[in-house]
Amino acid sequence: MLTRDSLAAGLARLANHMDSVADELNALDGQLGDGDLGITMVRGGRAVRDLLSDLPVDLGQALLQVAQAFTRTSGSSFGTLTATGLMAAAKALKGREAADWSETSALLMAAFEVMRMRGKADLGDKTVLDTLHAAATATEGLTDAAEIRTAALTAVIGTMDRMRGKHARIGRARIFGEKSVGLDDPGMRAFLHMLRGIAPP
Amino acid sequence: MLTRDSLAAGLARLANHMDSVADELNALDGQLGDGDLGITMVRGGRAVRDLLSDLPVDLGQALLQVAQAFTRTSGSSFGTLTATGLMAAAKALKGREAADWSETSALLMAAFEVMRMRGKADLGDKTVLDTLHAAATATEGLTDAAEIRTAALTAVIGTMDRMRGKHARIGRARIFGEKSVGLDDPGMRAFLHMLRGIAPP
Amino acid sequence: MKKVLNDPFAYVDEMLAGLCAAHPEYYRQTGDQGRVIARALPIRSGKVGIVSGGGSGHLPVFTGYVGPGLLDACAIGDVFASPSVDQMADAMRAANGGAGVLRLYGNYGGDIMNFDMAGDIVEMEDITCSTVVLADDVASAKSDEAEKRRGVAGMVYAFKIAGAAAEAGLDLAGVTDAAQRAANACRSVGFALSSCTVPQAGRPTFQIDEGDMEMGMGIHGEPGVWRGPLRKADVIAEEMMDILLADRAFSGRVSVMVNSLGATPPEELYILYRIVKARLEAAGAQIVMPLIGRYATSMEMSGASITLCQLDDHLERWLCAPCDCAFWKV
Amino acid sequence: MKKVLNDPFAYVDEMLAGLCAAHPEYYRQTGDQGRVIARALPIRSGKVGIVSGGGSGHLPVFTGYVGPGLLDACAIGDVFASPSVDQMADAMRAANGGAGVLRLYGNYGGDIMNFDMAGDIVEMEDITCSTVVLADDVASAKSDEAEKRRGVAGMVYAFKIAGAAAEAGLDLAGVTDAAQRAANACRSVGFALSSCTVPQAGRPTFQIDEGDMEMGMGIHGEPGVWRGPLRKADVIAEEMMDILLADRAFSGRVSVMVNSLGATPPEELYILYRIVKARLEAAGAQIVMPLIGRYATSMEMSGASITLCQLDDHLERWLCAPCDCAFWKV
Numbered sequence A, B: 001m002l003t004r005d006s007l008a009a010g011l012a013r014l015a016n017h018m019d020s021v022a023d024e025l026n027a028l029d030g031q032l033g034d035g036d037l038g039i040t041m042v043r044g045g046r047a048v049r050d051l052l053s054d055l056p057v058d059l060g061q062a063l064l065q066v067a068q069a070f071t072r073t074s075g076s077s078f079g080t081l082t083a084t085g086l087m088a089a090a091k092a093l094k095g096r097e098a099a100d101w102s103e104t105s106a107l108l109m110a111a112f113e114v115m116r117m118r119g120k121a122d123l124g125d126k127t128v129l130d131t132l133h134a135a136a137t138a139t140e141g142l143t144d145a146a147e148i149r150t151a152a153l154t155a156v157i158g159t160m161d162r163m164r165g166k167h168a169r170i171g172r173a174r175i176f177g178e179k180s181v182g183l184d185d186p187g188m189r190a191f192l193h194m195l196r197g198i199a200p201p
Numbered sequence C, D: 001m002k003k004v005l006n007d008p009f010a011y012v013d014e015m016l017a018g019l020c021a022a023h024p025e026y027y028r029q030t031g032d033q034g035r036v037i038a039r040a041l042p043i044r045s046g047k048v049g050i051v052s053g054g055g056s057g058h059l060p061v062f063t064g065y066v067g068p069g070l071l072d073a074c075a076i077g078d079v080f081a082s083p084s085v086d087q088m089a090d091a092m093r094a095a096n097g098g099a100g101v102l103r104l105y106g107n108y109g110g111d112i113m114n115f116d117m118a119g120d121i122v123e124m125e126d127i128t129c130s131t132v133v134l135a136d137d138v139a140s141a142k143s144d145e146a147e148k149r150r151g152v153a154g155m156v157y158a159f160k161i162a163g164a165a166a167e168a169g170l171d172l173a174g175v176t177d178a179a180q181r182a183a184n185a186c187r188s189v190g191f192a193l194s195s196c197t198v199p200q201a202g203r204p205t206f207q208i209d210e211g212d213m214e215m216g217m218g219i220h221g222e223p224g225v226w227r228g229p230l231r232k233a234d235v236i237a238e239e240m241m242d243i244l245l246a247d248r249a250f251s252g253r254v255s256v257m258v259n260s261l262g263a264t265p266p267e268e269l270y271i272l273y274r275i276v277k278a279r280l281e282a283a284g285a286q287i288v289m290p291l292i293g294r295y296a297t298s299m300e301m302s303g304a305s306i307t308l309c310q311l312d313d314h315l316e317r318w319l320c321a322p323c324d325c326a327f328w329k330v
């Protein structure tokens, strides 16, 4: 069951995990862009950690604050997209103090839709959208937290394997064209780490 | 006897000689300053060469034109000093069509005096003034052209040997202080070449 | 590429502190984390506000152009990085005089997302927004994908023209239209000779070999049209004019900017300008208000850009109207 | 240090051609070999003329400052080289409105000899001359040999103040006195991080190792006070203020210039300015019209200088009076 407390626990794990993968994300982003993705996630994670002792019980309010932690600490694309997705989830959960794990897929899909609109990218452009969509699809109909975790991770890793050989078609990486072939998209990797962080193994 | 024709012949030799020593003068000036002394002398020499077919018989007028060839073609110190000295000689010979070689020393001394005033330098500052003064002094009382040449060259070379170990105290070379010790002053070297050029061996 | 700085992470904040300390008659620091520069005086009620925003390291772009006849407020990111959504929202609040706010900025993915999201936020506060995105760099995409082009020095024309239109009392639709027409009228192309250093990165963003240059390179080092041996100034200028004039016809009244990316001195811009002028005049154009200098830079990057701006009567009037900031007075 | 040029020997002439083509409303090319820039309009009869001159490669110094409220004419040498006597004489002729001509230039041996000689020539034509030589660089000689100091960015204050005094109708003695007081009021010190390339030489004038800087270095690479590891911005600014304030007391109304030598971007000048302002205010001074930008450069040299100018009522009025040229408007 998703509640203020389970959300807070998940976010605390996520923030810690981000600290440990920051260098990896910076390095990957540095090969194709400006090398700030790790910084974005660490700063966002830190701001989220500061919220946890005082998180609202209303899941909508809670997720809105988490979204704002990202808009406040970074102007980089991934931070803004993350905030955009979180706001969609916040909207969906507004006024509720609990949600069932079975709602996970719908929440991911809601985030996917607004992030697609915000970023004007599409499936296949080799962005975080591809992994997000894959996770939303793979978790449809699942109810058990552990099952959801495994399905989402498997789908994300599979998507990354499938997309690795493609050209980036959006953002900074696009202009480096050829160079992006054979490299993971940094945003996909960040999403993978967000999943790993938030859901206990 | 200095006349329009012997002056023209001497200046033609001087201009040619400057072409052949330009690189040497540039290199020497480059060690302590801006490396343009050869350029200054070549440009001046070229402008002088253009005058020769039409040089006035009045030695004063002729030397005034030669002085202007230097003010016109260069803004570098040595060009302006040379023009200053030539103007003093022009003033002294104004209205005359011939001068005796025995006047050489007085003409050099006249040039020295105005150049000292123009440049606000003094004897011992390791500039062209030291060699000019030495040449004027060494040629005092001499009447034979060949004797004058030998005396002037000997005095100039002796002065250069004597000054080589000293600090430059004026112009661009001054600010390079220590570096100037052991090097000839570029203006002295240029003056030596002017003597070698103008007087047939 | 050495830099004069203290803590690299304080580069932007110290720069802004110095800017506002030096020119309090123009600039006021406000907004989330002090990352908004607004005009010294609050916006006149009823005037359309104009905001811009983007990464630091391009002075006078973006921040420097806050002032009468130009921008009202600007959100400032780290060097070459987008400002945050909150900072952009604060810039829009500072530029709000009740008549709506035009967002006028360069075509970079992060900036677009953030300005859109910031717009969603301030529209909840009843601030009406419009948007014009600059995409003048012809080297960054072919003309059939012109909407993908980056915004570079042409931005300065849009700031000037929109700023004058707002000062003249046009409403939000009118100012937006003026800005859009300025954006449509501009074409730019640049070349780089050497890189610059992002303070937090600590080493040059890219490398161009001694004796080489890159034509069409972007102001953050984005790849250009070709990289090869350094050409003579006249050859470079001719090629840039070829690229610009092939993309769009210019005739009648045209303004031109020859812009240094930072290190290239004005002496060399004037050498380039001889060819720019000859080519434009040969194409039958008359040059209006040539702008030669450092208008949109990348810190100490070496290189230059040329921007052409096709004028009509309105655009020319607004371009030549008075403006005032610490970097540019007309 | 790459450059945008054609024939290195044409660098200055092409630069001047471009300058005058771009700004015919300000500049007119005249004089021997076109090496004089005069104001677009002939000098007003009865106004004292102000001429300057010196080597190229320092834009806006010297040429750029020809304009209303500033210089009347300027003689231009090759890069870092003195103009010829004839060119200086032509500049004085262009600046002659019958009320005499002030020669206002930097303390360099060649320039002094040439201006003196040019003065001898034009005095034969009944043009009365006076001279003020700028020697504001405190790093170039100790205070007991202050007359040996080089002229650097302080020149710009002298141009501005003398220009305003002339425009205000003072006679030659009055304008000369204003210029001399401006010269006496200024102290400068600069540092360099890297060199620039004289086109005809084709390689950098000097070398500073990566990671090093030179404090007190001259604008042509003349040796400075010390060479050592690159310091933090605040440390550099503090040391420069120490040097300046040790040489002369500043109090009351003081103007300050933080000047880039070329490549150093305005971002970094503003970082330096924080300290300059704090130090001056701690010394009890109030800052008037801080000038932060590229006012006196050495092409693409990296580094900056600080100039302090002690004002009195007259100097302040003249400093703040209007002026207009392609590079500076007050």
Ligand SMILES: Nc1ncnc2c1ncn2[C@@H]1O[C@H](COP(=O)(O)OP(=O)(O)O)[C@@H](O)[C@H]1O
Pocket: A029, A033, A034, A035, A036, A037, A040, A075, A076, A077, A078, A079, A081, A115, A118, A119, A120, A121, A126, A127, A128, A129, A170, A171, A172, A185, A186, A187, A188, C109, C110
């Ligand atoms: N327009 C977009 N739509 C969807 N995803 C995007 C978009 N732009 C960037 N991304 C994702 O964000 C990642 C880069 O994030 P970040 O480093 O924050 O970008 P930047 O520093 O360029 O602003 C990319 O790898 C990609 O997955």
Ligand SMILES: Nc1ncnc2c1ncn2[C@@H]1O[C@H](COP(=O)(O)OP(=O)(O)O)[C@@H](O)[C@H]1O
Pocket: B029, B033, B034, B035, B036, B037, B040, B075, B076, B077, B078, B079, B081, B115, B118, B119, B120, B121, B126, B127, B128, B129, B170, B171, B172, B185, B186, B187, B188, D109, D110
């Ligand atoms: N003030 C001066 N008085 C006398 N001689 C001088 C003076 N300044 C320079 N010189 C002489 O001129 C020579 C340098 O000439 P030049 O290369 O033309 O100078 P610069 O290029 O620095 O103007 C010096 O070696 C010195 O002999």
Ligand SMILES: [Mg+2]
Pocket: A029, A033, A034, A035, A036, A037, A076
């Ligand atoms: Mg990034």
Ligand SMILES: [Mg+2]
Pocket: A034, A036, A075, A076, A077, C081, C082
């Ligand atoms: Mg980024």
Ligand SMILES: [Mg+2]
Pocket: B029, B033, B034, B035, B036, B037, B076
């Ligand atoms: Mg020399």
Ligand SMILES: [Mg+2]
Pocket: B034, B036, B075, B076, B077, D081, D082, D110
């Ligand atoms: Mg010289």
